[in-house]
Amino acid sequence: MTLADRVWHRCRLATLSPHREGLGVVEDGVIAAKDGIIVYAGPKADAPTGLDAAERIDCEGRWITPGLVDCHTHLVYGGNRAEEFELRLAGASYEEIARRGGGIMSTVKATRTASEDALVSGAQRRLEALMAEGVTTVEIKSGYGLAFATEQRQLRAARRLGSENQVTVRTTFLGAHALPPERAGDSKAYIADVCDMIPKLATEGLVDAVDAFCENIAFSVEETAQVFARARECNLRVKLHADQLSNLGGAALAARFGALSADHLEYADEAGIAAMAAAGTAAVVLPGAYYFLREKQTPPIDLMRKHRVPIALATDSNPGSSPLTSLLLTMNMGATLFRLTVDECIAAVTREAAGALGLFSETGSLEAGKRCDLAIWDVERPAELVYRIGFNPLHARVFRGQTT
Amino acid sequence: MTLADRVWHRCRLATLSPHREGLGVVEDGVIAAKDGIIVYAGPKADAPTGLDAAERIDCEGRWITPGLVDCHTHLVYGGNRAEEFELRLAGASYEEIARRGGGIMSTVKATRTASEDALVSGAQRRLEALMAEGVTTVEIKSGYGLAFATEQRQLRAARRLGSENQVTVRTTFLGAHALPPERAGDSKAYIADVCDMIPKLATEGLVDAVDAFCENIAFSVEETAQVFARARECNLRVKLHADQLSNLGGAALAARFGALSADHLEYADEAGIAAMAAAGTAAVVLPGAYYFLREKQTPPIDLMRKHRVPIALATDSNPGSSPLTSLLLTMNMGATLFRLTVDECIAAVTREAAGALGLFSETGSLEAGKRCDLAIWDVERPAELVYRIGFNPLHARVFRGQTT
Numbered sequence: 064m065t066l067a068d069r070v071w072h073r074c075r076l077a078t079l080s081p082h083r084e085g086l087g088v089v090e091d092g093v094i095a096a097k098d099g100i101i102v103y104a105g106p107k108a109d110a111p112t113g114l115d116a117a118e119r120i121d122c123e124g125r126w127i128t129p130g131l132v133d134c135h136t137h138l139v140y141g142g143n144r145a146e147e148f149e150l151r152l153a154g155a156s157y158e159e160i161a162r163r164g165g166g167i168m169s170t171v172k173a174t175r176t177a178s179e180d181a182l183v184s185g186a187q188r189r190l191e192a193l194m195a196e197g198v199t200t201v202e203i204k205s206g207y208g209l210a211f212a213t214e215q216r217q218l219r220a221a222r223r224l225g226s227e228n229q230v231t232v233r234t235t236f237l238g239a240h241a242l243p244p245e246r247a248g249d250s251k252a253y254i255a256d257v258c259d260m261i262p263k264l265a266t267e268g269l270v271d272a273v274d275a276f277c278e279n280i281a282f283s284v285e286e287t288a289q290v291f292a293r294a295r296e297c298n299l300r301v302k303l304h305a306d307q308l309s310n311l312g313g314a315a316l317a318a319r320f321g322a323l324s325a326d327h328l329e330y331a332d333e334a335g336i337a338a339m340a341a342a343g344t345a346a347v348v349l350p351g352a353y354y355f356l357r358e359k360q361t362p363p364i365d366l367m368r369k370h371r372v373p374i375a376l377a378t379d380s381n382p383g384s385s386p387l388t389s390l391l392l393t394m395n396m397g398a399t400l401f402r403l404t405v406d407e408c409i410a411a412v413t414r415e416a417a418g419a420l421g422l423f424s425e426t427g428s429l430e431a432g433k434r435c436d437l438a439i440w441d442v443e444r445p446a447e448l449v450y451r452i453g454f455n456p457l458h459a460r461v462f463r464g465q466t467t
Numbered sequence: 468m469t470l471a472d473r474v475w476h477r478c479r480l481a482t483l484s485p486h487r488e489g490l491g492v493v494e495d496g497v498i499a500a501k502d503g504i505i506v507y508a509g510p511k512a513d514a515p516t517g518l519d520a521a522e523r524i525d526c527e528g529r530w531i532t533p534g535l536v537d538c539h540t541h542l543v544y545g546g547n548r549a550e551e552f553e554l555r556l557a558g559a560s561y562e563e564i565a566r567r568g569g570g571i572m573s574t575v576k577a578t579r580t581a582s583e584d585a586l587v588s589g590a591q592r593r594l595e596a597l598m599a600e601g602v603t604t605v606e607i608k609s610g611y612g613l614a615f616a617t618e619q620r621q622l623r624a625a626r627r628l629g630s631e632n633q634v635t636v637r638t639t640f641l642g643a644h645a646l647p648p649e650r651a652g653d654s655k656a657y658i659a660d661v662c663d664m665i666p667k668l669a670t671e672g673l674v675d676a677v678d679a680f681c682e683n684i685a686f687s688v689e690e691t692a693q694v695f696a697r698a699r700e701c702n703l704r705v706k707l708h709a710d711q712l713s714n715l716g717g718a719a720l721a722a723r724f725g726a727l728s729a730d731h732l733e734y735a736d737e738a739g740i741a742a743m744a745a746a747g748t749a750a751v752v753l754p755g756a757y758y759f760l761r762e763k764q765t766p767p768i769d770l771m772r773k774h775r776v777p778i779a780l781a782t783d784s785n786p787g788s789s790p791l792t793s794l795l796l797t798m799n800m801g802a803t804l805f806r807l808t809v810d811e812c813i814a815a816v817t818r819e820a821a822g823a824l825g826l827f828s829e830t831g832s833l834e835a836g837k838r839c840d841l842a843i844w845d846v847e848r849p850a851e852l853v854y855r856i857g858f859n860p861l862h863a864r865v866f867r868g869q870t871t
Contacts, residue, residue: 143847143851143854144854145846145847145848145850145851145853145854145855146848146850148802148809148850148853148854149808149809149848149850149853149854152802152806152807152808152809153808153809188858189858192857192858192859351856354803354856355803355856357803357804378857385856386854386855386856386858387855387856387857388855388856388857388858389856389857389858391857392796392856392857398552398556399758399759399761400761402556403556404553404556404557405552405553405556405557442549443547443549444549444550444553446549446550446552446553447547447549449549449552449553450547450548450549450552450553450790451549451790451791451792452755452758452759452789452790452791452792452793452796453596453782453791453792453793453795453796453857454592454593454596454790454792454793455596
């Protein structure tokens with residue numbers, strides 16, 4: 064029995080191993096995989112003997128990172144909001160945009176009327192853009208259906224994207240994203256609807272986690288807590304759109320329910336960040352939405368550092384507030400706009416992003432036992448991945464041991 | 468004799484013709500070309516007869532814009548500044564960065580020691596990133612050699628990039644970019660050097676225009692005027708890095724010399740903008756540098772509109788202040804950060820960018836007599852080109868009548 068079926072050699076590794084400093088760099092590295100799982104990742108000098116029988120890939124000194132993880136997207140939706148964008152720049156008022164069918168409800172309408180095939184093919188192009196930059200794991204949320212059948216269709220489309228592409232897809236049920244028109248003025252009834260949907264969708268295997276949008280313009284802390292309680296009864300982990308536009312105590316709420324992550328967090332306070340640290344809840348910061356919405360308040364990165372809350376970065380890819388499909392650009396925005404360091408940015412789209420999905424036992428670092436998900440880069444130093452803007456230096460992408 | 472050798476039909480055109488409103492839209496359009504020149508671009512209904520013999524390309528309803536024009540780049544240089552970027556984010560002081568060889572002089576050093584081949588191959592990847600988004604014309608500046616032989620080498624590399632790729636390259640001599648170390652403290656002597664270089668490099672056919680960096684940290688108005696006077700003696704048009712970090716009257720200076728463009732312009736005042744209007748000098752705004760340097764003062768777009776100064780957008784692709792190689796993203800930044808409208812952004816990378824290079828008689832719109840440089844897009848409406856972030860919907864690129 065061979066030890067490995069494929070070996071990458073003459074490479075420099077950013078292992079992101081938590082047992083190594085910084086990026087966990089190995090200068091003269093080797094990665095060996097068998098059946099899509101890493102069996103060795105580390106210095107050539109320490110590599111086990113018996114790797115010679117495997118297929119050998121000469122990386123000619125290139126850098127390898129774990130395959131990238133985009134841990135917060137709304138990739139599946141109908142239509143787009145380019146017209147609304149255009150009208151707004153031309154000076155149209157919010158009333159006029161609403162009258163012409165803008166805002167999140169335009170996406171809900173377009174998503175509800177789209178077939179599952181149409182949802183898949185629309186998202187396919189966006190997913191390909193992410194994959195072209197070395198992304199091997201993507202989270203996809205529902206939340207534009209806002210009724211059982213349409214939320215189900217969105218989640219099924221997400222699952223299909225995972226099965227039809229060389230990428231791991233994690234689904235998140237975000238029924239509590241907005242109040243649907245048929246429940247206008249009655250959020251209590253809609254929250255009951257959402258709580259009903261959770262076990263049904265979970266039973267179909269469509270839900271890896273449950274998310275909610277806790278904000279003055281969305282759902283209250285109490286309503287969110289109801290949804291989260293129901294999720295926990297169904298043995299589902301939760302995530303939260305928290306403290307993006309105001310401080311409602313979302314970070315603390317997420318922590319109270321042991322959330323995998325609290326996301327956005329521009330207005331989170333120290334008590335909230337400390338609670339996240341105690342609960343092991345990751346911070347997912349989303350500079351694309353900050354940029355696109357021209358926000359002024361950055362998330363409290365220093366508090367996250369002080370309390371050692373893991374920081375992940377994600378595209379938040381969505382038609383309304385972040386029509387962004389580049390995780391490399393997201394890293395640059397994390398550095399430029401939020402002043403994350405290079406090491407923090409790279410960890411934020413690998414190790415910490417995997418953690419924010421509860422997947423760090425499977426991916427997000429180059430370590431034995433993990434999936435062999437790799438991104439191989441034509442760069443001289445990892446900092447180039449963060450420094451460049453609108454440039455893709457990916458040389459090759461490996462998904463579960465296979466070059467794709 | 469056939470009227471045309473190639474015809475694109477079933478397409479929607481954003482002609483950017485100055486004789487049409489807005490983007491100059493034609494819904495059911497046809498473009499016909501012969502020997503790489505457009506012989507007809509307009510409604511199918513008005514198309515000349517006799518196009519049937521040509522090769523016919525069915526665009527299936529896609530949008531066609533003129534091939535994009537990136538009218539301000541420093542694409543040819545040695546090294547990169549990723550390490551400096553990393554150090555700065557990690558909190559290093561300017562002194563420490565300077566001590567470790569950061570700043571523009573690190574690029575000058577790396578450029579001076581690079582061979583012409585190395586300069587070409589380094590820039591080739593960046594040029595390919597631009598071309599992949601439909602760019603068919605690129606301006607490339609010198610300015611990292613700062614001595615005759617090295618400026619000459621940079622300009623030769625730029626010319627080679629033009630001859631080795633399906634793209635039009637315009638070269639700009641930017642000797643007056645910074646003071647080289649061997650002239651430290653003696654800008655008078657270096658300006659004399661620059662004035663000496665101009666006719667020599669021009670005689671070699673390496674100079675399409677002359678540029679200078681007029682700023683407190685670079686050259687004064689008087690020094691810039693000397694360089695411009697020399698350029699005019701050599702029958703060369705000028706461009707200017709003007710009023711980026713402070714108001715030195717750069718816009719007015721550019722106008723005084725009938726500059727093709729004044730670029731950056733964050734601190735330009737109304738008198739300067741009015742002078743540009745009177746002189747027919749275009750404004751080239753560079754949101755990539757504004758973003759990367761985290762500037763707070765946006766260029767006076769309203770004044771440009773009021774005085775009808777044409778507004779172009781460009782990447783400013785360079786290693787120090789704008790390591791950006793996406794003109795699509797530049798459009799989004801123009802809209803998001805500078806509040807340009809969708810129509811302004813699209814005109815800014817086609818018609819107005821061609822004008823800023825003195826090339827509008829050759830490219831930048833879809834009109835008979837122009838080069839057949841086309842970008843064919845998989846979008847439902849042109850606004851999507853500006854709205855999306857980090858997504859490339861290019862379907863095909865046509866350079867002088869040939870699909871590339």
